[in-house]
Amino acid sequence: xxxxxxxxxxxxxxxxxxxxxxxxxxxxxxxxxxxxxxxxxxxxxxxxxxxxxxxxxxxxxxxxxxxxxxxxxxxxxxxxxxxxxxxxxxxxxxxxxxxxxxxxxxxxxxxxxxxxxxxxxxxxxxxxxxxxxxxxxxxxxxxxxxxxxxxxxxxxxxxxxxxxxxxxxxxxxxxxxxxxxxxxxxxxxxxxxxxxxxxxxxxxxxxxxxxxxxxxxxxxxxxxxxxxxxxxxxxxxxxxxxxxxxxxxxxxxxxxxxxxxxxxxxxxxxxxx
Numbered sequence: 380x381x382x383x384x385x386x387x388x389x390x391x392x393x394x395x396x397x398x399x400x401x402x403x404x405x406x407x408x409x410x411x412x413x414x415x416x417x418x419x420x421x422x423x424x425x426x427x428x429x430x431x432x433x434x435x436x437x438x439x440x441x442x443x444x445x446x447x448x449x450x451x452x453x454x455x456x457x458x459x460x461x462x463x464x465x466x467x468x469x470x471x472x473x474x475x476x477x478x479x480x481x482x483x484x485x486x487x488x489x490x491x492x493x494x495x496x497x498x499x500x501x502x503x504x505x506x507x508x509x510x511x512x513x514x515x516x517x518x519x520x521x522x523x524x525x526x527x528x529x530x531x532x533x534x535x536x537x538x539x540x541x542x543x544x545x546x547x548x549x550x551x552x553x554x555x556x557x558x559x560x561x562x563x564x565x566x567x568x569x570x571x572x573x574x575x576x577x578x579x580x581x582x583x584x585x586x587x588x589x590x591x592x593x594x595x596x597x598x599x600x601x602x603x604x605x606x607x608x609x610x611x612x613x614x615x616x617x618x619x620x621x622x623x624x625x626x627x628x629x630x631x632x633x634x635x636x637x638x639x640x641x642x643x644x645x646x647x648x649x650x651x652x
Contacts, residue, residue: 382406382619388414404428405489406571408544426489434493437539437569440593440615441482441498444537444565447474449615473590473613478502483535485528485551486542486570487512494539495522506531509542529559537565544571554579563590572596581611595619 380386381403388411391397397420400410405426415422443449454461454470461470482498484491484507495505499521506523508531517524525531528551532538538560542548552566553576560566566589568575577598583589591613 382409385409386415387411388418391415391418391420394420399423401425406543408571408573430489430493433490433569434497436595436620437490437494437541437567438497438501440567440569440595440617441537441539441565442477442501443615444567444591444593445475445477445480447471479504480536481506481534483508483525483531483538484522485509485531485538485540487516487522488541490569491541492520494541495520503537506534528556532556532559533561535564536561537567539567540570540574542570542574544573549573550576550579552576552580554582557583557589560589562588565590566592568592568594568596570596572598581614584611584613589613591615593617 380400386400386409391411391414397418399421400415400423402410402422402424405424405428407422407424410422412422450473451470459470460466478501480503482495482503482505484495484498484505487495487507487509491507491509495507498505504523506525507517508525508528516522525534538552540552542551551574552568557566557579566575566580572594575594575598577594580589580592584592592611593615595617596619597616
């Protein structure tokens, strides 16, 4: 099943013969895991299903924020003249050089690592915060690890989220933490919508504390462009389609099929028996 489907306890109780749920993707916050366990339903995921596509999409969002591609495109569509030096400066206002900037990665799992390595190729200095990752990963990948979220927010020119959503990190980016970010920093979220308090983010954009933000996951999905998002300058909302690609649906299904002979269960106490 895909992320667009939500299964509550009420839903699960209707499937009398259901033995296993395979989530095509890494996250499983759209499934009531506890209820599934109570009902004897095994749940496993396919975390590698769209790692490359999600990392590519994340880099597209980062590049767009730095090079202002969306705004330049919109200016031309609106008939803005871009000929003189003054006109170029005006329409490209806010564009920045990437090399030498610091990218902060929150969560260095499969996608986080893929993004970090891509970012290094573009010239970013890469920091990461992940309290669950074993020591030594930073040396293997040539990255710099920070010990607290506050350190990462304070030292990063752009912050990108790549962690799962749970009861401990809901609204990880909120009115308090967004004030700890560098003045004029960028924020990218391609992980889970609930990680970001969109009202706090919109306010930070309006006040100019954050220069821009790109989100393809949202607190309320399917996403509709409603307040506070439209009134926030520098906000680039997008639908969640990073996993879309030629052959990916078949590839994800094939990966899911491999879970059946020896599944990696989300709740290990439930087996197929």
